[in-house]
Amino acid sequence: MIRRISLLVAACAISAFAADQPNIIFILSDDLAQGDLGCYGQKLIQTPNLDRMAQEGTRYTQGYSGTSVCAPSRSVLMTGLHTGHCPIRANREVQPEGQKPLPAGTITVAKILKDAGYATACCGKWGMGMFDTTGSPLKLGFDHFFGYNCQRHAHSYFPTYLYNDDQRFDLPGNTGKGIGKTYAQNLIADETLKFVRANQKKPFFLYYAITLPHGTFEIDDLGIYKDKPWTATQKSYAAMVTRLDNDVGRLLSLLKELKLDANTLVMLAGDNGSSFDPKSEVGKLFDQASNGLRGFKRSLYEGALRQAALARWPGKVPAGRVSDEPWAFWDFLPTAAELAGASIPAECKTDGFSLVSFLKGGPAPKRDHFYWELHEGASLQAVRFGDWKALRQGPEKPTELYDLKTDAAEAHDIAASKPDLVAKAEALMKSSRTEHPDWPLVQKRPGKNKKK
The missing domain is CATH 3.40.720.10 (Alkaline Phosphatase, subunit A)
Structure with a gap:
């Protein structure tokens, strides 16, 4: 009898949890x-x-x-x-x-x-x-x-x-x-x-x-x-x-x-x-x-x-x-x-x-940065920290920098005037990735990529 009651209580608890x-x-x-x-x-x-x-x-x-x-x-x-x-x-x-x-x-x-x-x-x-x-x-x-x-x-x-x-x-x-x-x-x-x-x-x-x-x-x-x-x-x-x-x-x-x-x-x-x-x-x-x-x-x-x-x-x-x-x-x-x-x-x-x-209507989570990379041809990298967005079209290419607050279209590369922010972006690009033999940073990938 006690076992049956225990099972019933457990089942009710699971049901209540599922309802939430x-x-x-x-x-x-x-x-x-x-x-x-x-x-x-x-x-x-x-x-x-x-x-x-x-x-x-x-x-x-x-x-x-x-x-x-x-x-x-x-x-x-x-x-x-x-x-x-x-x-x-x-x-x-x-x-x-x-x-x-x-x-x-x-x-x-x-x-x-x-x-x-x-x-x-x-x-x-x-x-x-x-x-x-x-x-x-x-x-x-x-x-x-x-x-x-x-x-x-x-x-x-x-x-x-x-x-x-x-x-x-x-x-x-x-x-x-x-x-x-x-x-x-x-x-x-x-x-x-x-x-x-x-x-x-x-x-x-x-x-x-x-x-x-x-x-x-x-x-x-x-x-x-x-x-x-x-x-x-x-x-x-x-x-x-x-x-x-x-x-x-x-x-x-x-x-x-x-x-x-x-x-x-x-x-x-x-x-x-x-x-x-x-x-x-x-x-x-x-x-x-x-x-x-x-x-x-x-x-x-x-x-x-x-x-x-x-x-x-x-x-x-x-x-x-x-x-x-x-x-x-x-x-x-x-x-x-x-x-x-x-x-x-x-x-x-x-x-x-x-x-x-x-x-549910609250503010977005606070975080240090967002990071992306892609290895279709040259290895592309991008990082966003605050309203700053930096990207590089391959490891041998210069880092571009944009202020998304005033330039969401990324029309004006301001990297030359913000060396401190470029340095920060490049540090984030390095620290945000785990090295992997399948995904080396390359300027050009040999062979033809299938496009999806």
Whole structure:
């Protein structure tokens, strides 16, 4: 009898603890730029659901990605380590399918949340290790996976196959070359709703790594853009952004239907800033540089690192707030851990700070600096401390310095007049990184990089 009472008390305690754990959804869009969304000033592309999400929550103007290409940015998000410490610091292909895997024993957001009692799923694109490697999502804390594992495979929106967990299933009628019967995003979007419905009675973490609007620019329905006087690429890109908006809207509507709204934090971000040169076919029409920032994908200027970032949690995240305070992808792991009431393992040396108070309306965490690096060609480095931003286009290049408070566009390099700040920046660049044989600082990488 005493044992039965003890078990009942324990079960009630676990239930009460679970009730305090919010559901967590992180929607990571592939290449979504601030300039793509109406809430950031876009005039030609329709994004009513994301604009409403911004109105019902908070929009961030200085949310920083992990770096400015796919795999390392996603690895930063999952591990809480910036690219000076993250095990993946560039896109590296593995043939015939996949990318350089996260190493064995990597502690991810999913692992921490799963250990705290969460159901966990990744739907969309992974790109951090195939299923037979140490980087498999199913070995790193995810109960369920659905979509593309390989970034290269994800370039097709009409692929010949996808994965359900680690099981490949074919999509008959698809060519993998822009033609087919099944638009992969339709299946991925449906799977996210299925996961939420199946886990509505317990806390869950959904990492929705949606591939839209990354090129190749393929869409099964141009919708409202069909008759626009634009090029085929411009129409497709706009339709892909609006499809993303629609699928996020479906997910938000389901949360309301299931009465999960008040207990679900939804964050949305792009994995890097704009992927287009402002003078390009897409960049020029849609004025993606309207925020006045310099740079785009594969650089470390602000336009490549600041991405579209929204958070919504009714009653917790202030509605209609616009925050200019900076935060970064490596803050997500400690944020999720605090929300779940979970301890971060001692071996997980996160670079991030919890954003829980910030998300709820408080100030952003105080920190010494932000740091990024990238190894696609020359090894790029950048550091921000206060409003000062410094970057170097390779170890043999001079350090550039900008005052973001007065020059967010990074148009005026003031390094020559601020030698003390340049010295500080260079010291931070050195101290912020761990040397690794896979990621030496080089002025030019031999061989050709695959672009993702």
